[in-house]
Amino acid sequence: MLDYLSLIFVVAVKVFKKTTPNGKVTVYLGKRDFIDHIDYCDPIDGVVVVDTDYLKGRKVYSQLVTTYRYGREEDEVMGVKFSKEMVVGTEQVVPMVNAKMELTPVQEKLLKKLGPNAFPFTFNFPEMSPSSVTLQANDDDQGKPMGVEYCVRTYVAESEEQKSHKRSSVTLAIKKLQHAPASRGRRLPSSLVSKGFTFSNGKISLEVTLDKEIYYHGEKICANIIVSNNSRKSVRNIRCMVVQHVEITMINSQFSRHVASLESREGCPVTPGASLSKSFYLVPLARSNKDVRGVALDGHLKEDDVNLASSTLVTEGKCPADAIGIVVSYSVRVKLNCGTLGGELVTDVPFKLLHPAEGSVEKQRFNAMKKMQSIERHRYENSLYTNEEEDNIVFEDFARLRMNEPE
């Protein structure tokens, strides 16, 4: 719907908005996805429009809140809550505290359009803050999905500490994502292992090399495998899979899921003295893992706009163990089956799976592809929203409009 529109009004700036249940406060955000470029992170820039008569001396506050959910809601027994909410930033929006605050282009545009009752606010993600990740639920899971979420909560209160009322507060869900660096690097990840056997001489060696270090979502991964068998055993078959490693640092637990796999007997058995060179192609996709519980996805707000979680990147000089929230990494795992007595020879080659960097050629191609897909999807759907395209600003509602309230 959104992409469809932005194709029609190519120059339009799209803006998200949401109003409190009582209709007195409306929050506008320039976007919902905020990119962590490792060295800096997009600020969250928004504008609050408020009915000043309604305030009667009260103030409007905005908070940036992150929610960790590390267990299912229905498993919460004995008063344990598997979710933690952290307010990572609070700002008084109305009345404005810092009148000389620097505005982003979107804020300037919105302030100009929305008039004197509009007030800007800006948040920065804390330096260490984790990326949005959602762990896929399966059909018998009810309640909110597990993962790391962010939202901007705006409420009316006398003071910062005072409890907010539901009717005068509004929450907009946002995402913090990481994109690949501009260049993909030249290093080809590889691994070389060999295996000896207890009761026979000689070894089987396995070399796995990937054709890139960083892959973009939807890209084909090519794993080149060289098996040389200098033992007296033979290799029955080869299994190659993409493993997603998920580490939930907040409870110190980790698990992995196979997000793509391939098994081959072609060229097998690799008999003693023989060797085999082969390429495996795998595409890890969220679509092909729809029913697998626990697969990590890039925190998603739209039902169909979903991809596997991007690899977690850390600032240079920082130890990956310092990363918090949910840490995602990927590897290609190759398993050689050396028969019942021989056991298995396994190796892992790590790689990164990310979105292309903003502005890069790949990104444009990627976006074009996505747009085409969503046009297909929405061609037959009725649009339910209102838009105000004058001034080249497209407003998209976060929540559906209440019918009795005039815009």
Added chain:
Amino acid sequence: MFDTVNATADGGAIAYAFKMVSNEVQQNMLGFNIPPEHQDLVHEHWRNFAAVDKFWHYMLALIYTMLMVSSLCGNGIVIWIFSTSKSLRSASNMFIVNLALFDLVMMLEMPHLIMNSFFQKMLGYQLGCDIYATLGSVSGIGAAITNAVIAFDRYKTISCPIDGRINKVQAIILIVFTWFWTLPFTILPLTRVWGKFVPEGFLTTCSFDSFTDDSDTRVFVACIFVWSYVIPMVLICFFYSKLFSAVRLHEKMLREQAKKMNVKSLASNKDDAGKSVEIRIAKVAFTIFFLFVCAWTPYAVVTMIGTFGDRNLLTPHVTMIPAVFAKSVSCIDPWVYAINHPRYRAELEKRLPWMGIREPNAETQSTNASTATQSASADA
């Protein structure tokens, strides 16, 4: 010694006895109304006491009627709601249903006891006694071990919330295990291979023989003490303390993460700030442990005294107390486990509105629901 015991035991009833009952009852000793061919049911120990006054029998019948009704309601509702509502059909809840089943089995022996009280003797003699004691043994041992299994399940769920949960197959295996756990000490005395079931106290209830003076019985009592009391209790303590330390670890790690992001407050939701999860868990765990102790310690003490201690302490009246405790706890159990369950309460509110249950979390739940719909519509 016996005289003094008799005097205290009957003292309360004397005034009543004067009005109503002939002197005959006073003179009769316990077990007088059992026909000669069944006299071997009664252990010598009980013959030292005067027959228990009708008044006591009726009072016991009254207590048991109340317990029966409340057990039937509480456990019946638990089984009904947990097995018919989709949102409650999870592996963990199967254990709660299992516990309610055991408690219902315990309830099954109550009508028998109430009738016995009116006739003032064990109806059915040996057969009745065996049925009564079998029901009591299965339900008692089963409920105890189910408590331990619930502790294990909670420990698994809370310490590794992502993939540590017990799935339905494992849950069924564990439930079958609880039923098997009850078997040895039910079948052995029932078939008289080891130990036997005998009437006790007012001679209207039956339980394991702990009075026969041979090493066989003593070893039997020691074994059943370990099997149905010590092992479940140790397991309960072990799992709840592991659970507690897991929660503490999680809290600590979350605090560290919050510190990295310069966050001061760390709460599950806004209203929760300041309440420690550890204290909440400790409270619940302690309640469950305390209930277990309440239910089975009196029984254990009486049996141990009967076997290894000074039997003269065990008057018929004293001997009836533990059973009442164990049965009361079986009525309270469903409330402790199920009423603490937010979804169960919500379901109860929906189906039995006349009970007047006000789900205190309704407010927060509706907030959650509305945020969910908001984000859902945001996606639209």
